[in-house]
Amino acid sequence: xxxxxxxxxxxxxxxxxxxxxxxxxxxxxxxxxxxxxxxxxxxxxxxxxxxxxxxxxxxxxxxxxxxxxxxxxxxxxxxxxxxxxxxxxxxxxxxxxxxxxxxxxxxxxxxxxxxxxxxxxxxxxxxxxxxxxxxxxxxxxxxxxxxxxxxxxxxxxxxxxxxxxxxxxxxxxxxxxxxxxxxxxxxxxxxxxxxxxxxxxxxxxxxxxxxxxxxxxxxxxxxxxxxxxxxxxxxxxxxxxxxxxxxxxxxxxxxxxxxxxxxxxxxx
Ligand SMILES: [Zn+2]
Numbered sequence: 182x183x184x185x186x187x188x189x190x191x192x193x194x195x196x197x198x199x200x201x202x203x204x205x206x207x208x209x210x211x212x213x214x215x216x217x218x219x220x221x222x223x224x225x226x227x228x229x230x231x232x233x234x235x236x237x238x239x240x241x242x243x244x245x246x247x248x249x250x251x252x253x254x255x256x257x258x259x260x261x262x263x264x265x266x267x268x269x270x271x272x273x274x275x276x277x278x279x280x281x282x283x284x285x286x287x288x289x290x291x292x293x294x295x296x297x298x299x300x301x302x303x304x305x306x307x308x309x310x311x312x313x314x315x316x317x318x319x320x321x322x323x324x325x326x327x328x329x330x331x332x333x334x335x336x337x338x339x340x341x342x343x344x345x346x347x348x349x350x351x352x353x354x355x356x357x358x359x360x361x362x363x364x365x366x367x368x369x370x371x372x373x374x375x376x377x378x379x380x381x382x383x384x385x386x387x388x389x390x391x392x393x394x395x396x397x398x399x400x401x402x403x404x405x406x407x408x409x410x411x412x413x414x415x416x417x418x419x420x421x422x423x424x425x426x427x428x429x430x431x432x433x434x435x436x437x438x439x440x441x442x443x444x445x446x447x448x449x
Pocket of ligand 1: 186188216282392
């Protein structure tokens with residue numbers, strides 16, 4: 182059972198990443214993809230991956246921080262160019278499996294949309310150059326996002342639509358193009374439309390995640406999330422698909438392995 186999206190570097194975990202990883206292992210978690218969202222957290226993800234043999238890293242700049250790379254007119258800045266070069270250098274680390282999280286966030290709009298698009302385009306190019314899959318963050322921007330990726334070109338190694346919250350069109354878009362859906366704690370929420378999308382996508386289009394410390398599943402809402410809780414996501418997905426949890430575990434693990442190829446990530 183793999184947590185394909187976690188932020189063990191967050192201050193919410195204090196200095197306890199070791200204890201959090203231990204608890205998750207005891208709950209059956211065999212791998213963690215620690216996702217960066219700016220330069221510092223990309224480096225922190227690499228540091229964690231060097232410290233724990235079952236943790237891997239991604240490097241990338243989140244749409245909230247798109248101004249690190251581009252200006253409000255959507256032009257890459259000189260400082261942004263230097264940061265992209267630094268990201269590329271980090272992406273060569275053997276335990277970095279993907280570029281991300283990158284994408285569009287029109288819900289919080291913490292950076293101007295032209296900057297978000299420019300930062301995304303530059304990092305999709307990086308993913309293509311480095312032959313790495315992409316971890317996407319999309320919020321209230323599904324149609325713009327899917328159209329944008331079609332327009333600029335699909336990343337050759339595809340990727341995951343993390344914290345999937347799209348509609349049927351987004352599911353079908355992903356299925357047709359070979360992208361996977363990242364399913365986390367939201368699937369356990371009573372009012373969620375996600376179960377219907379999970380059923381539409383089918384088991385082999387899914388990877389499991391927690392997004393810890395955020396988005397805790399039922400019955401942990403309002404608390405700090407932990408990678409150990411990916412078990413609750415697994416059980417809920419199995420219920421939706423009317424499958425044995427063990428079968429869902431085996432197949433989502435296989436999907437993760439085929440997409441991210443952690444076996445190639447040699448410990449330095
Ligand atoms: Zn995240």
